[in-house]
Amino acid sequence: MRTIDITAGSREAKQAYSLYEQACEEQDMLHLPLTDREFEEKFLLPQEGMEKISLILEGGRAFASGVADRLTGKLFVTMAVTEKSSRRQGFGRAVLYDLEKRLMELNGKKELEISFFNPVPLPWGITGDKKIEHPNTPGVDVRSDAYIFLKNCGYRDFAMQNSYYLELSDYKLPEKMAEKRLQLEKEGITFTFYDPDVHTHMEKMLRDFQNPLWEKELLKETSRERGGRPVLVPVYQGRVCGFAGPLDVEKSKRGYFSGIGIDEAFRGKGLAKVLFCLLCEGLKERGAEFMTLFTGENNPARNIYEAVGFSIIRSWADMRKRQL
Incomplete structure (x- = not known):
């Protein structure tokens, strides 16, 4: 053959x-x-x-x-x-x-x-x-x-x-997350859109995540004022300490999602759940009707998605073959 x-x-x-x-x-x-x-x-x-x-x-x-x-x-x-x-x-x-x-x-x-x-x-x-x-x-x-x-x-x-799905038509920022956001702001952590002319630490943080796809996509992003796709970030004293996004709505009305990550020095404060809820809210405001995403079976991030209301719709195997 x-x-x-x-x-x-x-x-x-x-x-x-x-x-x-x-x-x-x-x-x-x-x-x-x-x-x-x-x-x-x-x-x-x-x-x-x-x-x-x-x-x-x-x-x-x-x-x-x-x-x-x-x-x-x-x-x-x-x-x-x-x-x-x-x-x-x-x-x-x-x-x-x-x-x-x-x-x-x-x-x-x-x-x-x-x-x-x-x-x-x-x-x-x-x-x-x-x-x-x-x-x-x-x-x-x-x-x-x-x-x-x-x-x-x-x-x-x-x-x-696992692939997850969430319908955004009825989505609202949970009251607990709104309260948590206020608490974090009192500690000096605010949530905004990434601007490379104002914020620092983005490149180092992404390299530390050791995810080349995130580096490839997110380092291209700029502030909305400069025409880029917005990336939502928590910021402490000008330093980026996480990311979610970019915020974009696809032709299918799906809310785009590349990933979410929190700088190791700022973990354990509840930033990830607030950040992700703000992402969902922002995508809905931009016209997104639903979101899909995937994450590893053993990835702790699944707890964030499931807490917001995402449900598993499909499971996939990553596979390898090594020739001897």
Whole structure:
């Protein structure tokens, strides 16, 4: 079974796009449909800081795509799809194995990963009475056939992620959080939007969190007056001691959420819950109708989300495979 490199605008690109669309339509996966142009941008067209490889099996029965991320130095499998009538015949496994080999040749590393750190985000959603969409798939849906397929191909769980949902139509800042905010302000901690010309310590704090995605996104942000997307921060004597945001409303009316973090020197004061409640309030004021987010099964941050009223709607596995 021979695999072929997929290039934008080719017959193979159309075949791969058809496989992706079929899987979306038949709800074999939660990924949202893409236009053919969006598909090519995600899987085929060059992007700064990464190298993509997309392969299709001769005859168009299965395709797989992955990326080498220069920022983290990691190798990621982004997608593997097999035509429905051709499953369980070795086609998907064949194209995935060729993809793994090609990715490892790029930087000599022997470990492949499927996780939210993948720099190629794929949107997903759940149909039903409520509109639920999220811009990035944080792993492998544990309810999907793909999860079993990847287990059989040698991938193993290294973390579990839960996706959370909150409807914002009835959201109000809890009275206890309003009182806590006043208490913190008496201690000199105020809540405002980040302005790099006024506030200090943002870059150091983000580096200390050791989350390259936060650094990549948030260090681009500026104050609203300078045209940037606003980032909500608690500030003590001009020093940033946490963040939440950026505050942005997507086309789906989802309130955007990159993350929340508190400087280690200011933890234990209740800042995180107040900060997150203010974020929800701010997003609602900007027109957001709902929020989705994900966090690790064992991440203490889940206590913040659940206290506000978020509920789990899906669970995902972050998976790795190491070649011997």
